[in-house]
Amino acid sequence: MLSRVADSIYWMNRYVERAENVARFVSVNQGFSLGGHGGVRAQWKPLIEASGDEQLFAEHYSEPTERNVLEFLIFDERNPNSIRSCVLAARENGRMVRETLSTAMWEALNRFYIRVREATDSREDILQRPHQFLGEVNRLSHHLLGVQHATISQGEMWNFMRLGRLLERADKTSRILDVKYYLLLPATNDVGSQLDAVQWTALLDSTSALTMYRRRYGIIVPNQVAEFLILDRSFPRSIHHCVTGAERAVHDITGVSTDYFSNPAEQYLGKLRYELTFLSIEDVISQGMHQFVDSIQVRLDRISEETHNTFFSRPSQQQTQAQSQ
Structure with a gap:
């Protein structure tokens, strides 16, 4: 292609x-x-x-x-x-x-x-x-x-479609989480209030996650909401699910096993997926939600950049000359 x-x-x-x-x-x-x-x-x-x-x-x-x-x-x-x-x-x-x-x-x-x-x-x-x-x-x-x-057909074109959609989705889920934790409730006395509960419900609703969350957990508990949107492996808008799907899409494009990497996009996606797989919500809370989400956004930006460099950018004239020698 x-x-x-x-x-x-x-x-x-x-x-x-x-x-x-x-x-x-x-x-x-x-x-x-x-x-x-x-x-x-x-x-x-x-x-x-x-x-x-x-x-x-x-x-x-x-x-x-x-x-x-x-x-x-x-x-x-x-x-x-x-x-x-x-x-x-x-x-x-x-x-x-x-x-x-x-x-x-x-x-x-x-x-x-x-x-x-x-x-x-x-x-x-x-x-x-x-x-x-x-x-x-x-x-x-x-x-x-x-x-x-x-x-x-679920071939190369399909996987580029999937890759774009899932990287965008992971980024937006992380940004919505950041709004809740860092921007909407700067005052600690709001935590646990009725306003707090309404905002957590709105957060789930804004990611189309409210129904699936309630089926799994029932009542709204902040740490469980964060765990669901970050680490859940089956919900299609969780960060973990999106990163895993994006990694598979890249490997399906290159034909390289997920046990290896052949380019920086595969490498950075694999590292992020591995860390999310073995991460607990307690680990996230201990380092600070805003700090964690901010690092996720930085890494997703890097993955997007490496995706562009690997698959879309034209080689420079110097690279072309080196390859022909």
Whole structure:
């Protein structure tokens, strides 16, 4: 497979996953705000923090009001991580490799793109009542993933799709956890309060984990929530599950056994998966949740960088000359 084709497929899936994740945690936060919990800063600024776009937001908006944050995260084309920007980028990446996609997948991607483009024309209504549109984004993303599973052969292209989706998903789960532990509750007297319980429930809901968590644990216990979202091996949005799946995808692409590594992407994924496998939630708490999550984000960024260097970047002229000698 050509590196440019693999690159487009990988990023098409990352952008779709990113749009879905943004829609989910904005929707949950909207409901949380309607419940009257906390002030403006407590409810909307953390969403900007979670996206990692604080500086960009500050350049264009005076304060993190509900309307400003919704505009920034849903429609703002200056924000490369807004839902609109992500869906447009996903569609453009899909268009560049149209011949490799199934007809059903291309049609599903176009429906997603058209719906988001149409939403821009009614942005004022959506900004006032965003819940329905955000639900549509989630459903269109799930539909696209289902079509992908049903119509794409599970070969090299499939694994680049899986790799992009799972790396993005692991990153977003870690960021949402960071919001809860480090940004939403800076005051220790809030821990264990009714507000604390509501926020833990919202955290699970924002990762589509509430139902599965309750089936396994029942009541909301903070350490168990963190354990479920970080270390659970079967829940599809836990960090451990995503890293394990991404590692398998890379090894399926290269054909190298998971007992070995042939490139830095495999090496860093293998090391992270190994550490998560033998980690306990007590180990995480003892080193500090924010510190742990921050280190996970740094390592995921490194894995993304090495994935690009290994599979997508063109060799330099010096490398090409050295290989030909």
